[in-house]
Amino acid sequence: MFKLLQNSRFFQLLFKIDCRQAQEAAQSCCRACGGKLHRADYPRKARGVPHKLTEQWDRRYSFCCSTEGCRLRHTPVSVRFLGRKVYSGVFIVLISALMNGPNERRAGELHRELGLDVRTLKRWHQWWQKEFVSTPFWRLERSGFMPPVDESHLPDSLLRRFGSDARRPRRLVHMMKFLAAMTSRWGLEGLGANSVLGKPITYLQRHWEPLTLFQ
Secondary structure, three states: OOOHHHOHHHHHHHHHHHHHHHHHHHOOEOOOOOOEEEEOOEEOOOEOOOHHHHHHHOEEOOEEEOOOOOOOEEOOOOOOOOOOOOEOHHHHHHHHHHHOOOOHHHHHHHHHHHOOOHHHHHHHHHHHHHHHHHOHHHHHHHHHOOOOOOHHHOOHHHHHHHOOOOOOHHHHHHHHHHHHHHHOHHHHHOOOOOEEOOEEOOHHHHOHHHHHHHO
């Protein structure tokens, strides 16, 4: 797993996915007034990224409406970042899955290997157990998994639904795509926007074809 966290090709793939999202956003217009969008990225200093790629991860793509009196922000979804967290999203997912809850032995190993503070690991565990499970994103998306995901072992239990060896890069990419909707206001507002017989459509239902790769 530690080798994967130094896999430059994997991190470059996530970067390219975010670039495509930004390109699509740049070609669109303001959702409020129809005005033109201008680049207005947020500076970031992401940790948990191979050193030679830090320049690719030094900003979160975002746009701002150019119309005076509107200036509405349009920030595309991201597979690189989980909100405003300092570490890269995939780093948090992998390390939290490895911990699988408070574990002093594993915490000590991660501290020696990666220099992670035990308090940081505990904060991540609390985020998955309390904040993540309460989000509108998860309240909708968890219905797409049968049998239900064991929330007491998040994110490991969720990661395993994307394949028997969830540490493989291809499956991790799909995991990050799954989580991407919760990284942006526009992604969250799109949840359940479409429906069948009055029931919202989950990510898994909208993207069933790519998920056949996991078989």
